[in-house]
Amino acid sequence: MPGQFERLFGHENINFPEYEFWYYRFLSGNFDLEYDRSSISQPLTLLDLPMDSLMEVIGHMDVKNRMNARKVSKSLRDVIDSRKVDYSRICIDIDEKSIRLELDDVVYNYSDEHFQKIALKNLENVLKSVKNVEDLHVVFYESTPKIMFELFSKIMENTKFDVGRIHVLVDRHEDAL
Incomplete structure (x- = not known):
């Protein structure tokens, strides 16, 4: 099994979404490593929301959550900073x-x-x-x-x-x- 996994991902560590996908696949008993993931659409993130919806979510955050969310990514920080409080x-x-x-x-x-x-x-x-x-x-x-x-x-x-x-x-x- 390690040989097939190395062929798929190389000798480097895999990123978390890739790890999570394979973990839950193996957990459910599906050990097919030849699965083509290209047919699966990429998961959406918070930043994929329309701007008015994202501003609504940020508007409901308290001070502490806004301060913490600013640390997540530059894109989220820019959105949070653009909303006046x-x-x-x-x-x-x-x-x-x-x-x-x-x-x-x-x-x-x-x-x-x-x-x-x-x-x-x-x-x-x-x-x-x-x-x-x-x-x-x-x-x-x-x-x-x-x-x-x-x-x-x-x-x-x-x-x-x-x-x-x-x-x-x-x-x-x-x-x-």
Whole structure:
């Protein structure tokens, strides 16, 4: 059996859809390796949906699922980013050792080794797709490195959305100016 399988797929590993096809075929007792798969149409993916249907699906995702779905593929990320979202509340707390991002009722705490880069990238991605925010709260502490304030300011300069109320707390007044 290994000889026939190698003739079909070579010495390399097979991809998951190919593996899955053969696994379920063998599981059902069908061991014919001469089967011609070209007659079977390729399975459809989420991205094969019409754009209005895909936007409807994305519209029903909560914040956490949208953030996770962005990581799946560039095509899906582009679709998600093109759909503008309303938030009732966005809170951003930045200090020396952590960044806390609250999007409505979902909270992200970043405090591992590379937290600054990851947190700021996620924040930038979220803000790109914001349409309206009722309340925006931003807090910088005495311990917040000046570079973090500068990076945050740069993100905000490249972002456009409507805000109902803004609350900014900065312990170092020279940074606020």
